[in-house]
Amino acid sequence: MPAIDLQDVSKIYGSVTALDQVSLRVEAGEWLAVMGPSGSGKTTLVNLAGCLDIPSSGSVWVDGVDVSSFSRRELARFRAEKIGFIFQQFHLVPYLTALENILLAQYFHSLADETEAMAALERVGMADRARHLPGQLSGGEQQRVSIARALINDPAIILADEPTGNLDERNEEAVMELLRGAHLAGKTLVMVTHDPTIARYADRRIQLHHGRITDISIFSEADEPQFDEVLSQLWTLRENHEPLSNDRLRITGPLTLGRALAAMAARGWLRQDQDRITLLAEGEKRAGDLIRRHRLAELLFSRTFELRNETELEAQACRFEHSLSPEATARICTFLGHPRACPHGSPIPPGECCPNGLGAAAVSRRESR
Numbered sequence: 001m002p003a004i005d006l007q008d009v010s011k012i013y014g015s016v017t018a019l020d021q022v023s024l025r026v027e028a029g030e031w032l033a034v035m036g037p038s039g040s041g042k043t044t045l046v047n048l049a050g051c052l053d054i055p056s057s058g059s060v061w062v063d064g065v066d067v068s069s070f071s072r073r074e075l076a077r078f079r080a081e082k083i084g085f086i087f088q089q090f091h092l093v094p095y096l097t098a099l100e101n102i103l104l105a106q107y108f109h110s111l112a113d114e115t116e117a118m119a120a121l122e123r124v125g126m127a128d129r130a131r132h133l134p135g136q137l138s139g140g141e142q143q144r145v146s147i148a149r150a151l152i153n154d155p156a157i158i159l160a161d162e163p164t165g166n167l168d169e170r171n172e173e174a175v176m177e178l179l180r181g182a183h184l185a186g187k188t189l190v191m192v193t194h195d196p197t198i199a200r201y202a203d204r205r206i207q208l209h210h211g212r213i214t215d216i217s218i219f220s221e222a223d224e225p226q227f228d229e230v231l232s233q234l235w236t237l238r239e240n241h242e243p244l245s246n247d248r249l250r251i252t253g254p255l256t257l258g259r260a261l262a263a264m265a266a267r268g269w270l271r272q273d274q275d276r277i278t279l280l281a282e283g284e285k286r287a288g289d290l291i292r293r294h295r296l297a298e299l300l301f302s303r304t305f306e307l308r309n310e311t312e313l314e315a316q317a318c319r320f321e322h323s324l325s326p327e328a329t330a331r332i333c334t335f336l337g338h339p340r341a342c343p344h345g346s347p348i349p350p351g352e353c354c355p356n357g358l359g360a361a362a363v364s365r366r367e368s369r
């Protein structure tokens with residue numbers, strides 16, 4: 001069951017069609033980024049998904065319930081139960097302290113509990129500012145308080161409308177780290193942003209234009225180097241007859257290992273079983289090609305250009321493994337006489353250019369299983 005399911009939803013304000021027959025499913029636990037120029041309907045979409053408003057037509061399902069025909073009162077009740085909001089302008093109550101803002105959110109939901117509220121502020125690093133009014137806090141601090149407020153009633157869904165729009169880079173990072181924590185804890189996240197770097201944190205991005213979804217992308221090309229990093233580590237582990245498990249993998253960059261593996265599984269490159277990983281044919285092929293490019297580059301630089309510095313060799317090979325085309329790779333392989341091993345003695349997976357190329361590749365793959 002999807003966390004949010006918009007079916008053919010339109011929202012019309014007078015002569016303005018803010019959303020135009022949008023259909024969108026957000027799976028439970030998914031992190032979706034909503035992008036698009038100003039006025040394209042992002043806030044309208046989030047407000048409808050968040051039961052802050054009702055559609056002009058179409059239906060809105062949240063957590064399996066059709067809320068399109070709810071009264072304002074029913075919407076408010078449902079919202080308090082299921083959804084946490086984070087806004088660009090923070091929307092803290094200005095005459096209440098940070099702590100009181102949290103207590104108020106608890107009160108709307110069920111019961112105010114000061115110990116819990118303090119613990120929530122503690123988790124966002126704001127315990128020592130609990131008695132400050134929003135006006136006495138910086139933008140970053142206010143946003144941290146509003147994240148504590150959004151999470152306090154443990155909602156399944158977090159909706160964030162330009163959460164970093166008013167923050168400097170350092171605070172932006174702190175806020176994204178908190179959102180990432182919420183995502184890892186299993187929350188469904190819908191986040192509006194016009195910043196592509198921020199959007200990369202999400203599992204999936206949609207683009208709005210004039211109230212319509214014009215583009216959906218799942219993991220941009222920018223994520224490829226991180227996937228490659230995982231693939232080459234898996235390949236090396238297997239070569240060393242070590243188990244392919246999560247705790248043996250290291251990843252650097254914006255994607256967490258969990259998200260990267262999930263995305264790679266979604267692409268059909270690997271299968272995950274508890275923390276055991278199996279490379280599937282497509283992942284196998286990509287990993288093999290990658291290792292081949294890397295090791296051929298190493299050999300080229302050490303043998304032909306006599307580059308002996310290990311660090312430099314590794315750095316060059318890492319760069320080349322991403323940029324060599326299949327044709328260039330075949331040429332280097334042929335130039336080097338279809339070598340079987342890299343300068344460190346590790347086997348170079350054969351390619352189509354190699355004598356008995358594909359056959360040899362298939363055999364070496366079977367042997368390595």
Ligand code: ADP
Nearest residue numbers: 013016017018037038039040041042043044045
């Ligand atoms: P975004 O968040 O992408 O900037 P919005 O969803 O806020 O866009 O707005 C989409 C369109 O709907 C805009 O043309 C905006 O002017 C209009 N709009 C949004 N809310 C209202 C409203 N309450 N009354 C009238 N027009 C509105």
Ligand code: MG
Nearest residue numbers: 042043044161
């Ligand atoms: Mg907006």
